Structure formats: structure tokens, C-alpha cells
Amino acid sequence: MMPARYQGYAFVAITMCIWGGFTISSRLSALWHISPWDITALRFLLAFCILMPILIYKKDTAFLWKKEPFIxxxxGGVAYCLTCYSAFHYVPAAHAAIFLNGCLPLCTAIAAFVLFKQPFDKHIWASLAIMLCSILAMSYLMYQATGVAFSLGDGLFFISAIWWGIFTVLLKQWKLSAWHAMAGVAIWSAIVYVPLYLLFFPKHLNEPTIQHLAIQTMFHGIFVVIVATLTYVEAIKRLGAFKAGSIVTLAPFIAAIIAVPLLGEPLSLAIVCGLIGMGIGALQPWRWLRKDSLEKQLTAQKKQSI
Incomplete structure (x- = not known):
């Protein structure tokens, strides 16, 4: 049987492929003229149709009536998807790596401080300094080249990072299982958003092709909502939160580089500066020299068994 650590890396690899694919596919969704209103509805509707029968069969629906899954x-469902998918209609994929994924650790730390008074440690302060310097340098270079430092898409990505940061902190505080968290988010998002979408939101389902709609719905409704959530949690169990999170965070940055030849997107000096700076701040590579809590625990257990 494969050792737990190798299983963890296998789960990380699956999660990386899906998270990296999310960046590419979301940008493709914009290029294929699939509106954020449409893809959000299709994503959660498909997940609902898969998950709800399973919960009913398992007689595991009681948790849905608690306030935590709804919040x-x-x-992390409706608000995050609408702002994130909308952002891809304004800026290239590289901006998602910088202003969404790069800012996630910072927004999570700030959310933990505001909601539960968790202080910043020295690693967060170091990341904050690196990120601020990176964003200042990037904005200066962009202003020099285009006359505009930031765009609407960048702001939407940053708002998305705030939503996900709050979501992450609440999820950790409330200690929901991976299955309940994933199923609760998908089902309540569908119950709330899909009726509003059908009644009030603009629809552009006749603009993209059926094939493009099917590809995006399957990928986002099954792989992003269901598979990636479960594999990420399993990776954390085997590798620890920091190591698993750091490796997976690489995926959107790699996807941003792949998007240059694949989607023909520009890669300016400002974007390179932002990618490098935000990548270092998000990954905190200096911490890789130290053992994480899981490694310390495994080492202690090994010594006791000798």
C-alpha cells in the first residue's frame, strides 16, 4: 500500500491540475462568451443534481438546516463565484494569480484577525511586506506603460480573495467535515442562486456553443466543486495544511504562464514582477526549511517506536 505521504502528494497533484484548470477554463469561459451569471448557475445546478440524491439516500440532510452551511x-459559493468569474471578463489569467491567489493568504490572515482576534505571526508580516512591495512595483510599471495602475478586474479578484479568506477562516473555526462543507456550499448555493438567476438575472445561453457550455458545466460543477474540495482536504490530512496549501498555490501561477502561449495573453514586465513577488509572498518559501507540525509529529512517533 502507498505510504500516507505519497498519497498526499498524489492528492495534491490532482488538486493542482483542477485549480490550474480553473484559471484557464474561467478565462476561456469569458472568451467563449459565457457570462458569469450563466456559469455560476450551471455549476451549482449540476452539483446539486449529483449531491442531493446522495444525501437523501444516505439520510444525511440534517446538517443543511444549520446556519453554518448556508453562510x-x-x-464561498455565490459571492465568490460571481465576482471571480466576472473578473475574468476584464483581465488576463495572470491577474488572477496575482490579485486572487496571491492575496489569499493575506486576506485569510486579516479575516482571522478581524473575526477571531488571531494575531499575525512573523511569517504573515514578512509576506505582507513582500506583497506590498510587489504590488507597488507592478502598479508603477503598469502606470508607466499604460497610464492605468489597476483595473476593474483586479479589484474584483481582490474582492474574491476577501470572500474566500472569510470562508476559509469560518470553515476552520466551525470544523465542518470536507463532505458536509462541500455539499452544503453546493446545495445552498443552488437553492438560493438558481431561482434568482431564472427570475432576475440576464441570460446569454444562446451565445456560446452547446459544446462549450457542456465542457464548462462539467468541469466546474464536478471537478472544481466536488473533486478538488475532497482531494485538497485529503492532501492536508497527509501533508499538513502549510505544505499542501503551498504546493497547491503554485497551480494558478503555473496556469498564468501556460495561458501566455495557450491563450495568446500578454506577459509584460509588470505582470512578471507581480507574479514573482506575490508568488514568494503567498508560498513563503523560507518556511520550507523548517519541519511542519505533521512532520514533527511523524518524527516523534518514529523515535518512540524505535
């Missing part, structure tokens, strides 16, 4: 769905 998580509104933050």
Missing part, C-alpha cells in the same frame, strides 16, 4: 455557501 459558507453565500460567501
Amino acid at each position: 459558507l455557501a453565500m460567501l
Whole structure:
């Protein structure tokens, strides 16, 4: 049987492929003229149709009536998807790596401080300094080249990072299982958003092709909502939160580089500066020299068994 650590890396690899694919596919969704209103509805509707029968069969629906799954769905489901998918209609994929994924650790730390008074440690302060310097340098270079430092898309990505940061902190505080968290977010997002979408939101389902709609719905409704959530949690169990999170965070940055030849997107000096700086700040590579809590625990257990 494969050792737990190698299993963890296998789960990380699956999660990286899906998270990297999310960046590419979301940008493709914009290029294929699939509106954020449409893809959000299709994503959660498909997940609902898959998950709800399973929960009913398992007689595991009682958790849905608690406030926690509903709040998580509104933050990490509806709000996050609408702002994130909208942002891809304004800026290239590289901006998502910088202003969404790069800012996630910072927004999570700030959310933990505001909501539960968790202080910043020295690693967060170091990341904050690196990120601020990176964003200042990037904005200066962009202003020099285009006359505009930031765009609407960048702001939407940053708002998305705030939603996900709050979602992450609440999820950790409330200690929901991976299955309940994933199912609760998908089901409540569908219950709340899909009726509003059908009644009030603009629809552009006749603009993209059926094939493009099917590809995006399958990928986002099954792989992003269901598979990536479960594999990420399993990776954390085997590798620890920091190591698993650091490796997976690489995926959107790699996807941003792949998007240059694949989607023909520009890669200016400002974007390179932002990618490098935000990548270092998000990954905190200096911490890789130290053992994480899981490694310390495994080492202690090994010594006791000798």
C-alpha cells in the first residue's frame, strides 16, 4: 500500500491540475462568451443534481438546516463565484494569480484577525511586506506603460480573495467535515442562486456553443466543486495544511504562464514582477526549511517506536 505521504502528494497533484484548470477554463469561459451569471448557475445546478440524491439516500440532510452551511455557501459559493468569474471578463489569467491567489493568504490572515482576534505571526508580516512591495512595483510599471495602475478586474479578484479568506477562516473555526462543507456550499448555493438567476438575472445561453457550455458545466460543477474540495482536504490530512496549501498555490501561477502561449495573453514586465513577488509572498518559501507540525509529529512517533 502507498505510504500516507505519497498519497498526499498524489492528492495534491490532482488538486493542482483542477485549480490550474480553473484559471484557464474561467478565462476561456469569458472568451467563449459565457457570462458569469450563466456559469455560476450551471455549476451549482449540476452539483446539486449529483449531491442531493446522495444525501437523501444516505439520510444525511440534517446538517443543511444549520446556519453554518448556508453562510459558507453565500460567501464561498455565490459571492465568490460571481465576482471571480466576472473578473475574468476584464483581465488576463495572470491577474488572477496575482490579485486572487496571491492575496489569499493575506486576506485569510486579516479575516482571522478581524473575526477571531488571531494575531499575525512573523511569517504573515514578512509576506505582507513582500506583497506590498510587489504590488507597488507592478502598479508603477503598469502606470508607466499604460497610464492605468489597476483595473476593474483586479479589484474584483481582490474582492474574491476577501470572500474566500472569510470562508476559509469560518470553515476552520466551525470544523465542518470536507463532505458536509462541500455539499452544503453546493446545495445552498443552488437553492438560493438558481431561482434568482431564472427570475432576475440576464441570460446569454444562446451565445456560446452547446459544446462549450457542456465542457464548462462539467468541469466546474464536478471537478472544481466536488473533486478538488475532497482531494485538497485529503492532501492536508497527509501533508499538513502549510505544505499542501503551498504546493497547491503554485497551480494558478503555473496556469498564468501556460495561458501566455495557450491563450495568446500578454506577459509584460509588470505582470512578471507581480507574479514573482506575490508568488514568494503567498508560498513563503523560507518556511520550507523548517519541519511542519505533521512532520514533527511523524518524527516523534518514529523515535518512540524505535
